[in-house]
Amino acid sequence: MTQYSFQQHFDDKIDSDNTIEAKDWMPDDYRKTLIRQISQHAHSEIVGMLPEGNWISRAPTLRRKAVLMAKVQDEAGHGLYLYSAAETLGISRDEMYNQLHTGKAKYSSIFNYPTLTWADMGAVGWLVDGAAIMNQVPLCRTSYGPYARAMVRVCKEESFHQRQGFEIMLTLAKGTDIQRKMAQDAFNRWWWPSLMMFGPPDAESPNTANSVRWRIKRLTNDELRQKFVDVTVEQAKVLGLDMPDKDLKWNEERGHYDFGAINWPEFYNVVKGNGPCNKQRLEARRSAWEKGQWVRDAATAYAGKRAARKAAAVETKAA
Numbered sequence: 001m002t003q004y005s006f007q008q009h010f011d012d013k014i015d016s017d018n019t020i021e022a023k024d025w026m027p028d029d030y031r032k033t034l035i036r037q038i039s040q041h042a043h044s045e046i047v048g049m050l051p052e053g054n055w056i057s058r059a060p061t062l063r064r065k066a067v068l069m070a071k072v073q074d075e076a077g078h079g080l081y082l083y084s085a086a087e088t089l090g091i092s093r094d095e096m097y098n099q100l101h102t103g104k105a106k107y108s109s110i111f112n113y114p115t116l117t118w119a120d121m122g123a124v125g126w127l128v129d130g131a132a133i134m135n136q137v138p139l140c141r142t143s144y145g146p147y148a149r150a151m152v153r154v155c156k157e158e159s160f161h162q163r164q165g166f167e168i169m170l171t172l173a174k175g176t177d178i179q180r181k182m183a184q185d186a187f188n189r190w191w192w193p194s195l196m197m198f199g200p201p202d203a204e205s206p207n208t209a210n211s212v213r214w215r216i217k218r219l220t221n222d223e224l225r226q227k228f229v230d231v232t233v234e235q236a237k238v239l240g241l242d243m244p245d246k247d248l249k250w251n252e253e254r255g256h257y258d259f260g261a262i263n264w265p266e267f268y269n270v271v272k273g274n275g276p277c278n279k280q281r282l283e284a285r286r287s288a289w290e291k292g293q294w295v296r297d298a299a300t301a302y303a304g305k306r307a308a309r310k311a312a313a314v315e316t317k318a319a
């Protein structure tokens with residue numbers, strides 16, 4: 001096939017809603033965009049373990065501890081599926097880790113905020129995982145096959161995560177006065193950063209146009225953010241909590257809630273590395289990587305020994 005027909009074949013597949021697979025020809029920019037998004041998504045899952053991991057030893061009951069531990073472990077699994085999906089595009093895992101550890105790669109802004117009280121475990125599950133599902137359900141139909149397939153399982157697990165967060169919030173919101181205040185305080189602190197998770201407004205999102213054209217993104221940042229606001233307002237009513245936005249109002253004409261201005265300078269500041277916990281998060285990842293060197297060495301040595309044993313057994317059999 002000529003270069004033109006490769007491109008034509010790719011465009012036809014995208015237009016007819018077929019998936020692109022690892023061995024298919026794809027334009028360089030499509031590959032680069034996917035590597036960027038999938039690896040950043042993977043980093044977010046792994047860094048996202050830290051704010052919640054902070055509460056495993058302090059969860060109020062054994063049941064809460066077991067559930068939180070399972071949730072954090074799921075996030076590690078999500079990171080691994082996503083790193084594997086990105087590897088199919090020709091980048092190595094070491095290179096991705098290196099991009100994270102040197103601050104070259106981004107990860108979701110949301111994980112640079114601190115988890116101050118137990119209610120934050122409720123708010124993170126309800127809002128952060130809720131925002132994640134809103135963004136990730138359309139990614140189950142993203143045009144790159146390995147990414148789309150990874151997303152199916154991730155979304156099933158995220159849905160459980162969102163419910164466990166909502167259930168923590170419900171327990172606190174229906175509990176004592178102090179518990180209700182804790183739930184409201186966590187809601188107030190996590191609401192705006194959760195809206196920022198969807199990324200900059202469409203008019204300032206350099207990647208959206210291409211990603212929508214290639215069907216990597218099925219919906220834009222603003223469309224997803226609006227959907228999230230619309231469903232979350234109704235959930236807050238069930239909790240009996242106040243929306244932390246005095247400008248929030250149902251717009252009959254649009255059939256959506258209008259909401260207040262997002263603090264975009266804060267978002268860009270966090271993305272640039274200056275959020276409340278950026279340094280702490282990167283330091284934790286770097287330190288885990290360095291302290292884990294002996295495990296990687298041992299695993300490599302063990303794999304080497306097994307391979308040598310297997311080769312010797314084959315030789316003996318052949319002799």
Ligand code: BYC
Pocket residue numbers: 036037040041042044045046047048049075106107108109110128129132135196197198199200204205206207208211221271
């Ligand atoms: N934080 O052109 P745009 C989870 C960057 S994990 C930081 O709109 P795009 C969970 C963006 O990368 C949730 N940076 O970009 C885990 C771009 O910079 P570069 C993570 C952000 O890619 C554990 C620039 O801003 N989910 O849920 O078209 C526990 C311009 O943006 C952010 C995913 O990663 C941000 N919030 O759209 C619990 C989903 N937003 O790369 C929960 C997959 C934007 O050009 N990713 N930037 O230097 C996506 O859907 C898209 O990448 C985004 C951004 C919607 C996030």
